[in-house]
Amino acid sequence: MKNQWKHRIVCLALGTATLVFGGCRSTVRVTDSAESGTQQLLMNSSADAVICSFDFTLLADRRCYLDTTGLGKANSGYLTYRLREQMGSFGVRLSETRDDAEVIVEAGLAAYGTDSRRDTVGITDVDRLPDLYLCVDDVQYGVAKLSLFAREKETGLVIWHSGAMRADSYQDIRKVLGSGPYYTGTIQHSGTRVGH
Template sequence: MSTDATTSRRLWTAFLPLSLLLLGPTAGCGSTRMTHTSRTGTEQLLLTTAWDQALNQVDFRPLIGVPVFLETSYLEAVDKGWVISSLRQAMLAQGVLLREKKEDAQWIVEARTGAYGTDDYELLVGLPQMNVPVTIPGVPAGAIPEVPLIKKSDQHAVTKLALFAYDRASGQLVWNSGTVLGTANDKNVHIGGLGPIQSGSIRGGTEFVGVKIPMTEGQAKQAPHERAGGAVPFTEPAIRVPAEVLDRDDFLPR
């Protein structure tokens, strides 16, 4: 063996332990700690979207010009903060004069919810998960996993809202919103081992593992609020302020 080769091998033998010692502290692996809230973001988005859709159908314009107190003690919803704040915003946006105390208001607006929740639907084309009993000779006990060809899940949210107003002094009914409904949904489809393919009113289109799929011709013809899962256009309620109330001298605030 040549002197150069021997010297080179000795240098590598001495350098390798030193390299490992220096690089050791810099090498390693990282991890990310992930936590989950008690309610999924999808559920919260479904419910608040359905609520916003219902609220956008309410016409508060008959209340314009009258000091109003919003009574919210009959509202039952897990997202009560969002529900109350969005109610106040909608009323203010349409020109309603809100008051923080009942005694400062002429009319009392009472709001209530008749529904605020979600439903789930599932469809499976394939073999469902099965448990193998121990009674079959020669076959070990255990579970056969699910083998889906097509699997679909659909989560729906529905909200039901109603409001009415009465005169604080006389107790006379002066306005009624009627009952309005709001809905929202989220769909997930798996085809074989491919998926999820996600769509629904809260997504504003179709997604595959988080990537938007170009709109079809039918989707392109939809109105923007329909594609985005937003609130429906405003519709006039059937009940208006009674004429005798409009003719009263105290209709407008002094």
């Protein structure tokens, strides 16, 4: 009977110590797609910011065809859609073919991608010791740089130029003393919306 009480007290003490001193861990699942959701959000957030800065007022009421050859691999999908949407919001009459247009708008993409940086504070790369991180700061950046110009189809005369425009986006993921991750930045990560 005495041994049972000792066993129960030891189990209770170990259970309490586990609850008090035990840590927790949060992980973000990385997908197998060519670009993660975060990368796509960063790139498209930058593209949105750049495209919103274009003023197509001088092309209002003109029948324009958007030539996306200069967008390279990104010449279909979201970038093209957003450029056409922005043109339409300024009253540009969008043409589906070159033949029907009086003005050709050419788009050029200089940069469209992501970069990342990791800073760590703690004990790392020491023989026979495990890595011990006090703080980990992961930052991902998205960048988009676009330029547009418009020319009359018949004469080739350039009648409008946007200049090279650039916008950046970022996401900062920080862990401090085992707590976190804490998200900040220009995009909202899905990890911050779990349970909402």
